[in-house]
Amino acid sequence: MAIKTFLIPPSSHFLKTLANFLLAELSFSSPEISGFYILFPTKRATYFFRDYLVKKVIPNSIFLPKILAWEDFSLELYLKLTPSPKMLLPEEAKILLFIESLNDEKLSQDPRSLLYWGTRFLEVFDEFEKEGKVPSMLLYPPENLPQMAQDLFEELTSTYYKFKNLLAEKKIIFPSLLLSDIRSLLLERKNILPSFIRGLVLAGFAALRNSEKEVIKTLIDTLNQADFPIYLFFAEEYPPHPLIQETLQSFNLEVSLIPETYLEIPLPDREIKLFSFPDPESEVSKVLELIQSPIKEYDKTAIILPLPLMLLPLYQHLENLDMEINITLPFPSKFLSLCQFMQLLLKAQREKIRAGIYPLDIIKKIFNYPLLKALFRKKADFDNFLQRLNKVLEDLKFYQIEINELSSHLEPPYKEFFKKLVEIFLENFEHLKSPQEVKKALHCLVELAKPLFDAPSCLEELLAREYIAFIERNIFSLLDYEPLWNNFPLKDKELFHLSLLDYLLSTVELPLVGEPLAGLQIMGFLEGRLLYFDRVIILDVNEGSLPPQANINPLLTDEIKRYLGLPIFKNDLWDYYFKCLINSGKEINLFYISTSKGKGDLVKEPSRYILKYKWQLEKENKTPCEEIFKPPIVIKVPKKEIPKSKKDLETIRLILKHMELSRSFFETYLNCPAKFYFQYLLGLKPLEETSITDKDIGNFLHKYFETLFRAYLNKSLSFTHLLDSQEWKKTFEELWSKANFEKRLDPLSLWLTEKVTKACIQKYFEYLKNAEREELLKETIILGVEKELKYKNIFNAESLTFYGRIDFIVKRKENNIVKYIIFDFKTNPYKKPYVKSIDTLLRANLPYNFTKEELFYVRELFGNELTNFQLLFYLFLFLKHKSNFIDEEHFSLDTGFLTPANLKEPESFLFKKRKRAELTQITLYLEKEFEKLLDWILRHLYESPCFYYFDEEESCKYCPYKSPCQNLRY
């Protein structure tokens, strides 16, 4: 029987035309047709074709032939031919056999390097498999390759044979090697082919690799000899593309156009529209416009995604539509949050192996991973646990920690919960000495995650479920299969297991398969082959996407391929696919992003296919149908204020009534009313640092002075004695050891910090000792340490409380004058009071209005950054309680900063060099007038119509509420 070969123009609707032809040529009313194999390059084409075929015969009934994708046919053929099948393992297991083929010297390499180069060499092997050849050695490999790669090239043939021998010895086969085994099996058993294949249709294949050609040729020859019908159909016009011509030549076949009577669409009826966009966001928004009507039939609209990652923004735009969709594309696992979480766990283990202990920042990231909360049914309980854990971490501020120690800071029930999670996330992954242990660790994790993806309702869940299925199906299988591990050289290497797991988890592409057919079709570029739709929308028709930028394998450059005798493919195949695609619908919408400014990935150019299409039109004096979307120019005017609602006013009233109003309360409002709104009205808590900062060293110094001075409370304190007796040093050492700095700082920082801190204290005491020696300082009495002072007042007929916690209240005798000093401790060595602004304050009149400008005016009275407010506020409280502290009739007052880090001037005062009369005026002001000023600030808070944004570059830069502020303003 003659072999029939036809071209079917893609614009005629390839699959329906094929169905027309086969229904006319073959008998479908006999069960014999089930021996007829119709093979397509993709599964998607088989689903569509089967459906078209049966729809064409309704209401009649038929028997169906075998309609298979090449991939499924290969497996079926292998199983028919082999007397005893080998173990079919997932592709991921290949790397283990490759590693086993290597010699000891290469096995001593870093596992990650071994896995990287192993994968690249497996791709080289694959190329040879596709060509049906044995790799030849490369005696002079490129010198720019790492030594390991060069060595492997020199031993390519022997490594390949070792690899193949291992496959045979362990009776293993991989999907990608099926064809190689089929070729061997056909040599002996091709005669059984006619017993189960009684006719063959090869539909829509284009370029074939040598090994495929060899198998197909054997099939054709054998079936032809048995006189069974054979048909080949190519999606192409006449004359055929060079690629197809080459395929035809290799089978020695003549081709003609399919008779016109079978064409589903006899005359091409197609419209191509071009759309240029400034960014992906506007690109996917336009998609939404084009598909708004409900899509009832599966072959109405298709969205083709050359870049699978575009699925995510596209889905975000589609998710609220009342519509059914099929998604068919391979999605890279590394973008899934579940995958990233697992990688984080593996990173924690690698760090533990490196440093011997878990880094605290990774621990915090693990437990705060957003996905984790979703895993627990009682979200509030998990929130409480997390808050408690974060508080412990914030308090400890260790840079690394033993888990048991961390656990000891938690109390039941959090402690038990934490231990369980630690077991699953950390302990199970420690000391992975065998594949069974790897599986156990992974299994526990998967079990924890599964319920979340029980009934996927969104894309992320669907992908995560596929990911878990991949772990169970592929990773567990290769971990379970003992022959893979029996002589595996690195099977007891913990670091290798971690790297292997990382490699397996993050390099997979999850195959989403949209079946049963329904609704809107979203698919990858190759999945769209041979299909036809009313409307096709192809996104990202850009350089780099179409033709795709292949993953660069440094071992398969054109130069190396030439040396190895491998064929070099340019973009011919993609040219052909693109040509077919733009003929595969009535309306073809080509979307591309065009940006000229930017760096790296941000620059997008239209694909060469767009340019080619435009050029062709130009030659024909035609104009392309093109829409260019410019980025909309949006001038964002930031809001100036947050309106104050009735509810806000009530909240303010309650705050004033129940809170003790500290200096920080006032300072926050004066600094920025919007910040006050976020902190006090919304209760937003700024993120705490979990690593040690300068502030923590400052806190230590603060704590040191507090402890030392508390021992001298209401007693005379001699700094000369303090230094000479070394008492200061003893207190320092006791406190330093309690502060656990060795766990919070690395050894060098620890050593430096201790030296500097100690020197600051010593220098300060020496400064005071000198003052004693020069009789400038005759006596020091500590009257208060961390002294809490309160003062009750009335505001809007309700009582309120001013509150202050004063670092140190000191009484000094200087030159026969008794001076009372309010000290505030500061870490910043250069912090100094604004001496001059006191005069402005004394002269100031309080404004009548409560506007932004008025608040700004009041704020300025306290100097830059409100430096003086705290000192004056504390002095005001001190004066309200002066009878508790002051015995003398004549005394002097001052307030200032204690800055031991400033070695030259560790104390600075607000009223330095003030005359006695001036001091009296200031004291009177604080006793009589300052309260009015506080009252004015509270009144502003209460009566101003809104919370103003104080735009100030410096303070906004470090504001902890930057994010909510930006969100609310724009």
Place this chain on the structure above:
Amino acid sequence: MPLKFKQNISLLNFLQEDNNPLKLGQILHFCLSHLCINLFFNPKEKDLLPLIEKALCLYTRSYQERETLKLEALRILKEALGSPKWKRFAQLFSNSQAIYRELEGFYGLQNILLRPDLLVFKKEEIILWEFKLRKSDFKEEQLLHYKEFLQVFYPKIKKTLYLLTFIPFDFEILEEIGGDSIKDGDKDLSYTTQLTLFENLS
């Protein structure tokens, strides 16, 4: 209404989604069909194992699952072979002209695709086998479409519908249709192609 995914989702192993019974049924079906098509009714364990291995390649990718399924399938098949009903079962295939496993058909009146487990064509009878792991898995409505579909092509040939269960190995006639016209012979067949088919196959 939000977007609906219309696609198969992968089954997970340990989440009340233990699909082993389904896969076990598929494997047993594959093996038994193979034995029947080749009229090989007294296989040894060494003959069964490669068959099971082939079925496993088709129906599962999980090694752990494979090992469990392999042992279970072998045990069930051996029990079937040792069953007192096996001989009678084998006899039902005598004189068969063609046997089809999962012959796919489209029943146009109902617009549905059908795939009966095993169809045995004899000169005067068509036997349709429905394989189930257990009797409780069987749903009678399945048969209705098969019956109507075969009736379209072979209205006057006797059709016997059997249910076969693997656990325990047993089979029974569910329904017998027609038979009166058997005597009329081939000339009454509605599709002429069927004649050539039988000629070729015999």
